[in-house]
Amino acid sequence: MKKVAIVGAGIVGATAAYYLSKEADIEVTVFDHGYGQATKAAAGIISPWFSKRRNKAWYKMARLGADFYVDLLADLEKTGQKVDFYQRSGVFLLKKDDSKLEELYDLALQRRDESPLIGELAILDQAAASSLFPGLKGFERLLYASGGARVDGQLLVGRLLEASQVKVVKKEVSLTPLLSGYQIDNQMFDQVILSTGAWLGHILEPLGYEVDVRPQKGQLRDYQVDLDMASYSVVMPEGEWDLIPFPGGKLSLGATHENDMGFDLTVDETLLDQMVVAASPFYPALAEAISSGERVGIRAYTSDFSPFFGQVPNLSGVYTASGLGSSGLTTGPIIGYHLAQMLQGRSGVLDPADYPTERYIKKKQ
Known part of the structure; x- marks a missing residue:
C-alpha cells in the first residue's frame, strides 16, 4: 500500500x-x-473564454479547466455524490466602452469551435438582459454567454x-x-x-x-435577498467586483485583489463598502439586501x-x-x-x- x-x-x-x-x-x-x-472564501466564475491574456499556456489551462468540470461532475454523480456546487446559468460582461463588446464577441466566437461549452453568445440590450437578471440596470448593452458557470468553492x-x-x-x-x-x-x-x-x-x-x-488578499460580502436567484446569470463588469447569484437567495459581491497585505485575514469594511457603491448603480436592489457576512481568503500568485x-x-x-x-x-x-x-x-x-x-x-x- x-x-x-x-x-x-x-x-x-x-x-x-x-x-x-x-x-x-x-x-x-x-x-x-x-x-x-x-x-x-471564493465564489467562483467559470468563464475563461473572454480573457485577452497573451499567455497561451495559461489560457489552455483555463479553457481545459472549464471543460474538466463536465468530467468531474460526471465522476461525482456516478458515486451518488451531490453536484450542487456548480450551475451553468450564464454570464454577463459589462464594458465601459461599448465597442469592446463586439471585440469580445468575435473573440469568443472564434474560441467556441474548440470550447463548445461557451454555449449561446449574444449582445443583449437592457430589456433582454433583465429577463435573465431582473433589476439589472446602468448599461445599454452587454455580452452574454450561456455556458458561463458559478461555483461555490x-x-x-x-x-x-x-x-x-x-x-x-x-x-x-x-x-x-x-x-x-x-x-x-x-x-x-x-x-x-x-x-x-x-x-x-x-x-x-x-x-x-x-x-x-506571493499572497493576495481577497474579500467578498454575501447577501441574502428575498428572491430565488438559481437561474440568474453572473455579472462581470470592468473592475474588481462581480455579482454572483446562487440558489436560495444568496448573492455574493466581490472580490478584492490586494497584493500588499501579506497574510492579513481581517475584514476591511471600507473596501467592501466601496464595492457596494460601485455595484449599486447596476443592481439598485443591493441597497436593500441584508448582509449575511464577509469572507476573506489568501490567493497565491507569482511574479x-x-x-x-x-x-x-x-x-x-x-x-x-x-x-x-x-x-x-x-x-x-x-x-x-x-x-x-x-x-x-x-x-x-x-x-x-x-x-x-x-x-x-x-x-x-
Missing part, C-alpha cells in the same frame, strides 16, 4: 485526494491548517473530500525528507502533494528553497502571474502546484487531477513543461 500525504485541502488538494482515493493501492492523508484558504471542496472519504488532519505541518520517503506529523509517506497555495514558501523555505509565490505544477526540484516524489491567482476555481480541479495522475506515472492533456516548477522554486545558493 503506497502512502500519500496531501498538504492543503483547497481545490487542488481536494481534487487530487478525490482521484487518488479511487486507487485501491493508495492510502491518502490530507493535512490542512484550516485558515485563510482561498477556495473556501467551499461546497465543492466539501463534496470532494466527502466523496473521497480520506483522513483529514486539521494541523499545520512541516516536511522532513528521509533516506526513503518523507515524514509529516510523525508519519511516513512515500509521496507528497504540496497544495498549500500562498503558504508554499512556509513549507519549502526551511528546506533551503526560494519560492516565488509573472502564471500558475505552475509538477515535481518540486530535487525532491523526488514531492509534487506541488501554486500561483493560480483569481482563476483558482477554474484551473484548480484540472491541476489536482493532473497531480494525481503524475503520482502514478501517468500523463494528461496538460504538459507540465508548460508550467515548470523550477521557474518558481529554486535551491538557495
